[in-house]
Amino acid sequence: xxxxxxxxxxxxxxxxxxxxxxxxxxxxxxxxxxxxxxxxxxxxxxxxxxxxxxxxxxxxxxxxxxxxxxxxxxxxxxxxxxxxxxxxxxxxxxxxxxxxxxxxxxxxxxxxxxxxxxxxxxxxxxxxxxxxxxxxxxxxxxxxxxxxxxxxxxxxxxxxxxxxxxxxxxxxxxxxxxxxxxxxxxxxxxxxx
Amino acid sequence: xxxxxxxxxxxxxxxxxxxxxxxxxxxxxxxxxxxxxxxxxxxxxxxxxxxxxxxxxxxxxxxxxxxxxxxxxxxxxxxxxxxxxxxxxxxxxxxxxxxxxxxxxxxxxxxxxxxxxxxxxxxxxxxxxxxxxxxxxxxxxxxxxxxxxxxxxxxxxxxxxxxxxxxxxxxxxxxxxxxxxxxxxxxxxxxxx
DNA sequence: TACTATACGGACTGACAGTCCGATTGGGAA
DNA sequence: TTCCCAATCGGACTGTCAGTCCGTATAGTA
Numbered sequence: 001x002x003x004x005x006x007x008x009x010x011x012x013x014x015x016x017x018x019x020x021x022x023x024x025x026x027x028x029x030x031x032x033x034x035x036x037x038x039x040x041x042x043x044x045x046x047x048x049x050x051x052x053x054x055x056x057x058x059x060x061x062x063x064x065x066x067x068x069x070x071x072x073x074x075x076x077x078x079x080x081x082x083x084x085x086x087x088x089x090x091x092x093x094x095x096x097x098x099x100x101x102x103x104x105x106x107x108x109x110x111x112x113x114x115x116x117x118x119x120x121x122x123x124x125x126x127x128x129x130x131x132x133x134x135x136x137x138x139x140x141x142x143x144x145x146x147x148x149x150x151x152x153x154x155x156x157x158x159x160x161x162x163x164x165x166x167x168x169x170x171x172x173x174x175x176x177x178x179x180x181x182x183x184x185x186x187x188x189x190x191x192x193x
Numbered sequence: 194x195x196x197x198x199x200x201x202x203x204x205x206x207x208x209x210x211x212x213x214x215x216x217x218x219x220x221x222x223x224x225x226x227x228x229x230x231x232x233x234x235x236x237x238x239x240x241x242x243x244x245x246x247x248x249x250x251x252x253x254x255x256x257x258x259x260x261x262x263x264x265x266x267x268x269x270x271x272x273x274x275x276x277x278x279x280x281x282x283x284x285x286x287x288x289x290x291x292x293x294x295x296x297x298x299x300x301x302x303x304x305x306x307x308x309x310x311x312x313x314x315x316x317x318x319x320x321x322x323x324x325x326x327x328x329x330x331x332x333x334x335x336x337x338x339x340x341x342x343x344x345x346x347x348x349x350x351x352x353x354x355x356x357x358x359x360x361x362x363x364x365x366x367x368x369x370x371x372x373x374x375x376x377x378x379x380x381x382x383x384x385x386x
Numbered sequence: 387t388a389c390t391a392t393a394c395g396g397a398c399t400g401a402c403a404g405t406c407c408g409a410t411t412g413g414g415a416a
Numbered sequence: 417t418t419c420c421c422a423a424t425c426g427g428a429c430t431g432t433c434a435g436t437c438c439g440t441a442t443a444g445t446a
Contacts, residue, residue, distance in 0.1 A: 005412055005423065029310060032402055043426030048404065109310055116306055117222060119352045147357055147369045154347030159312045164340055176340045183377060198392060198443055225433060236395030241435065387446100394441070403432090410425065416418085 012050050014040040016061060020107075028110035028158070033057075055118075058111040063124050065104055069096045073131055086138040087188060091181055093131065094152065098177045101156040102170030109158035128153060139185045148184065155180065205243050207233040212254060213300075221303035221351070226250075248311075251304040256317050258297055262289045266324055279331040280381060284374055286324065287345065291370045294349040295363030302351035321346060332378045341377065348373065 018040035022031045033054055037044040051057040069080070078084035079092035101108055115122050120129070132149035140148065154160070155177050164173045211233035215224045226247055230237040244250040262273070271277035272285035294301055308315050313322070325342035333341065347353070348370050357366045 003423095007412065008424065011425085033404085034402070037426085044403090044428095045405080045407095045426060046424080049424075054403065113309055116309065117302055117352060120356060143372060144365075144369045147353075148373070150350075150353050150356070151344065151347060151373065154344060154350065154353070157343075157347065157350075159310060160340075160343050160347070163313060163343070172337075176337045179336060180341070180344065196392095200443070201393060204394085226435085227433070230395085237397095237434090238395055238436080238438095239393080242393075247434065389446085390442105390444095392441105392443080395439100397437090399434105399436075401432105401434090403430105405430075406428090408426100410423105411421100412423080413420105415420085 008050075011040070011042050011046050014042060015047055015050060015057070016064070018042075019057060019061060023106040023110055028106045028113065031110060055114040058107070058114040059122055059124065061107060062104075062111050062122075065100065065107065066124050069093075069100065070127065072096075085188075086135045087185060090132070090135045090139065090185060091178065093135070094155075094177050094181050095174055097128065097153075097156055098174040099170060101161045102165050102173050105158065105162055105165065108156065108161060112158045125153070136185070152181065152184075201243075204233070204235050204239050207235060208240055208243060208250070209254060209257070211235075212250060216299040216303055221299045221306065224303060248307040251300070251307040252315055252317065254300060255297075255304050255315075258293065258300065259317050262286075262293065263320065265289075278381075279328045280378060283325070283328045283332065283378060284371065286328070287348075287370050287374050288367055290321065290346075290349055291367040292363060294354045295358050295366050298351065298355055298358065301349065301354060305351045318346070329378070345374070345377075 015036060018036050019031065022035055022039055033044060033047055036057075037047055040047075047057065051060060072080040073089075073093065075081040076083040079088045080096065081089075084092070111122075112119065115125075119125060129146075129149050132152055133145050136143070136145035136148055155173075161173060164176060168175075208229060212224065212229050215228055215232055226237060226240055229250075230240055233240075240250065244253060265273035266282075266286065268274040269276040272281045273289065274282075277285070304315075305312065308318075312318060322339075322342050325345055326338050329336070329338035329341055348366075354366060357369060
């Protein structure tokens with residue numbers, strides 16, 4: 001990172017950490033940027049200079065948490081990477097997302113609220129949606145893949161994740177997502193070429 | 194409605210109509226209660242006395258729009274009522290919801306935003322979810338019907354409806370919901386694997 | 387007409403996202 | 417090591433909005 005001052009980088013991290021901490025302690029609803037600034041030991045202006053807006057802050061936090069999955073998907077190794085067959089990739093990808101969502105309920109909820117009614121403009125969401133649409137195009141070319149991808153991602157809606165994991169934990173969420181996916185994308189041999 | 198004063202009833206209607214109008218004109222995001230009060234020719238206090246909160250206002254508006262469907266579902270006549278077989282009822286119900294959603298995108302979006310992170314506490318949503326869960330219990334007793342019902346209702350998320358109807362109108366939404374439903378609930382006779 | 391429970395309205399409060407600008411400081415140049 | 421300034425900081429300030437409060441007005445009744 002040439003040209004990035006040390007204090008800028010330090011504050012950036014402090015803000016992200018503080019946000020995570022406040023999310024964990026208070027509900028996702030009750031994290032104001034004033035509170036984040038105070039907790040990070042930083043002025044409010046700094047948050048806006050770094051992240052642009054409340055929305056930007058939560059988008060970056062989500063992107064950070066999703067980075068590992070992104071790299072695996074962009075790489076080659078199975079089951080997530082380009083080296084695996086589409087159905088395997090799809091199931092593995094959804095499973096990763098389910099685990100991620102279960103682990104980060106508060107962040108998901110806050111992110112959703114912050115992106116309110118622009119959900120589809122979020123870079124991370126778009127990436128996920130594009131990936132799913134691509135895979136579905138290979139597996140179910142007969143359907144409206146764009147729509148199907150949105151519905152599948154709907155499985156990771158904050159409220160839904162909270163509801164499902166409340167009774168059954170992440171295990172139930174992963175199982176239930178897997179069931180849905182296998183219903184929508186039948187085993188190879190039974191259907192599409 | 195015994196004991197309800199005439200001015201109270203009149204104002205109630207004025208507020209609901211003003212809200213609809215502002216929703217239609219400005220985006221769902223940009224309807225403040227001050228604006229509603231002004232448009233309805235009413236004090237702000239009156240809105241809160243009648244509806245309790247912003248959330249309550251939009252919940253009642255949605256309930257009003259959904260009343261026709263509710264009555265049909267609670268009644269007997271096919272295809273929505275108890276007189277029809279479950280699969281017919283399910284498909285007809287989802288089709289009605291799709292039509293309703295397409296017709297009321299702005300309201301759906303505003304309602305979602307107002308209920309933010311308490312979506313599942315909304316009486317209308319609960320009613321829909323209970324109904325779907327019941328039908329799915331008859332059709333797919335092998336699955337997590339509660340989850341499946343939420344996913345199906347996810348099809349009427351404001352952003353998704355906007356995205357889908359933007360290219361293809363309500364026709365596309367209805368078709369796509371129908372496809373999804375028939376995939377999840379196979380025709381009788383073919384049964385589950 | 388008089389009377390009172392009910393409803394009205396809009397000023398007021400508190401919270402919060404986002405802006406602005408004078409004060410501060412990191413880090414390269416001399 | 418010292419100097420300097422562009423990059424960065426902080427927090428006071430603004431505008432907006434949901435929700436509250438209470439003095440005033442009125443519908444409906446006797």
